[in-house]
Amino acid sequence: MLTQLFINWNVDPIMFQIGSYGLRWYSMGFLCAFLFGYFILSRMFAKEKVEAKLLDALVVYIFLAVLIGARLGHCLFYEPDYFCTAEHWLEIFLPFNLKTGQFTGYQGLASHGAAIGILLALWLYNRRYHLNVLWVLDRLVIVVALGGAFIRLGNLFNSEIYGVETSLPWGFVFERNGETVPKHPTQLYESFSYLIIFIVSSIVYWSKKGKLHNGRLFGWWLVALFGARLLIEFVKEDQVAFEAGMTLNMGQLLSLPFILGGLVMVWLSHHNKLPESTFTNKKENPKK
16 A cells, blocks of 8 residues: 655754854855856856956846845735835835834745846946846846746745645645645745756857847746746745735736746847847947
């Protein structure tokens, strides 16, 4: 007689603790995302003979965009009834509950908000450094996919953002949350999807030796990544109460514009309607 197969998951989300300080696996995922991302982008910039200082500035813009955009995205898209009030709006920026004084950390980050933040940051970056935004995005999205894989693994260690009940043998029982039945490990589904997107995008970039049509890789990346997100959401538990009964949840609704935007970007690229230059001020890698 076969016994039911599933995985009991009760991993401590804290890697190690020194006194009152504890480093979480989730934080390590963020750190790895930026370290590996910087290393890979530095190789790309060096190969294409673009100044390293432009990459250093880009990393600062993206780091702030991800943190601010992801936080605002969660607060405004998923919990506006709580955060958009006179009593709680400061908690968007402060890591504790104003009423109780309890430290909460910045619980709640949304990848769609991070994506919007990155696009806005790149617009500001372009105004100062004149690197073509599409040129940057074709390279940046490769490491963003890898970063997403690390961060979703962090969600797994936090026992959060998982799926509905399943009878599949790889279902996870998230015991730290009091679960008693196996659930879809949607964190792993997303992490593996993003890893595949990273590998394929990397192969495309290096096989073409960086000679890409501006915007085309970015467009296909949008379709692939947010298409995967849209599909995986069908087996994911609702993140907030108002999603109950919705045909498409908030994550799926937010993914649709990115998928459509990606298709438009691919069409424009194939019809030679996007600028192909590296710099938008017609200067070749200006030295200062």
